[in-house]
Amino acid sequence: MIDKKKLYSTAEKQETAILVAVSTQKQPIEKTKEYLEELAFLATTLGVETVKTFTQNLERPDIRTYTGKGKLEEIVTFITANPVDMVIYDDDLTTSQVRNLEETFSEIKVIDRSLLILAIFAMRAQTAQSKLQVELAQYQYMYPRLTRLWTHLSRQSGAGVGMRGPGETELETDRRIVKDRIAFLKEKLEKVDKQSVTRRKERDRLVRVVIVGYTNVGKSTLMRGLAKADVFAENKLFATVDSTVRKVNMENIPFLLTDTVGFIRKLPTMLIESFKSTLDEVREADILLHVVDISHPSFEEHLDVVNKTLEEIGAANKPIILVFNKIDIYNPSFNADDEEEEDVPVKETTLEQLKRSYIADKADHVVFISAENKENIDELKNTLFSMVKEKHFSIYPNWLDLGYTAVQTEE
Ligand SMILES: Nc1nc2c(ncn2[C@@H]2O[C@H](COP(=O)(O)OP(=O)(O)OP(=O)(O)O)[C@@H](O)[C@H]2O)c(=O)[nH]1
Numbered sequence: 001m002i003d004k005k006k007l008y009s010t011a012e013k014q015e016t017a018i019l020v021a022v023s024t025q026k027q028p029i030e031k032t033k034e035y036l037e038e039l040a041f042l043a044t045t046l047g048v049e050t051v052k053t054f055t056q057n058l059e060r061p062d063i064r065t066y067t068g069k070g071k072l073e074e075i076v077t078f079i080t081a082n083p084v085d086m087v088i089y090d091d092d093l094t095t096s097q098v099r100n101l102e103e104t105f106s107e108i109k110v111i112d113r114s115l116l117i118l119a120i121f122a123m124r125a126q127t128a129q130s131k132l133q134v135e136l137a138q139y140q141y142m143y144p145r146l147t148r149l150w151t152h153l154s155r156q157s158g159a160g161v162g163m164r165g166p167g168e169t170e171l172e173t174d175r176r177i178v179k180d181r182i183a184f185l186k187e188k189l190e191k192v193d194k195q196s197v198t199r200r201k202e203r204d205r206l207v208r209v210v211i212v213g214y215t216n217v218g219k220s221t222l223m224r225g226l227a228k229a230d231v232f233a234e235n236k237l238f239a240t241v242d243s244t245v246r247k248v249n250m251e252n253i254p255f256l257l258t259d260t261v262g263f264i265r266k267l268p269t270m271l272i273e274s275f276k277s278t279l280d281e282v283r284e285a286d287i288l289l290h291v292v293d294i295s296h297p298s299f300e301e302h303l304d305v306v307n308k309t310l311e312e313i314g315a316a317n318k319p320i321i322l323v324f325n326k327i328d329i330y331n332p333s334f335n336a337d338d339e340e341e342e343d344v345p346v347k348e349t350t351l352e353q354l355k356r357s358y359i360a361d362k363a364d365h366v367v368f369i370s371a372e373n374k375e376n377i378d379e380l381k382n383t384l385f386s387m388v389k390e391k392h393f394s395i396y397p398n399w400l401d402l403g404y405t406a407v408q409t410e411e
């Protein structure tokens, strides 16, 4: 398999990139700038340093070279004077765009948004299942795009796609090899998926609570707080790619709490397809804890992205608690609508103010917390517990007769 870790290795020297995005009528320049910040964060996660960003206002991206000719020349001039390792585009590129850009930039790598996200997933995958899921998604991404870049990369990695028979045309051979590999991975993944379905079935039929949300909002930090689980949390995107499940007891009622992969704007569709089994955890949830990073200037857009992704995977319309996290660093001046509050320092935005704000009306169950500082966790626990209890007694109406007593345990 093409080893993205090797590709973006930071061992010798930090790789550098320039980022490119186009602003359209639908995507004003402020949005574009913010998306570029996210793209730079994605690059950082892979150890790639952004040295410059380029944006251009266009009706729509150019079908041949994404940006227009003038901007392309500007980019070429820049990279001639300041050599970089790659050019990263904030949208997905078509095969012909990749081809044209590769020709223009010659030795410099051309990377698009999906490729970047796939590389991060490849770096983060821990279990055999998620490794297979990512590899499948990578090959599915690669198949329609088999271009010079890929043949070049595959030769470097020296495995998988690189093994071609002599005398055949490279691209055709690559296509066949990739196709075979996809079929092989699908079959292997199906077996692993079956095992995880069995594993899920074997778990007690306990109430299942799944933590969902945009990437880097604090899902794993919350999981640690609620389940005392030793899960990995980091200020990087997609720290979590595999799911972690823990059994939690609240007042003698057990339930399962799952931390899982985060979502992002334009999550590559092949990742959603390949991660079907991981996302089944979300689909099979009884209750969702949707965590939102309220300190992020675009938290409302993130909320929409997550809701849309939940719809896409068939997990909408579940009982949900909307958990606004990171209230300790929330700065309301980010909200353009709240101009009067522009100068209110962070500390003065009290929990009470948040509860009275329009944000509190965003769902039936809304809780404001700081997972890191353990602020207002009790309110979250109470809300969650009453929902878990209701569901639990609908599954086990005779729970109390089974010898379990619902005593109030001390915190
Ligand atoms: N200030 C502040 N930071 C927080 C809070 N909760 C989490 N963080 C930080 O936010 C970053 C991301 O936290 P994670 O728990 O890894 O987030 P996640 O949603 O699991 O992220 P992914 O697995 O990458 O999708 C870490 O640096 C945390 O320390 C909070 O309440 N306040």
Ligand SMILES: [Mg+2]
Pocket: 219, 220, 221, 232, 233, 239, 240
């Ligand atoms: Mg996480």
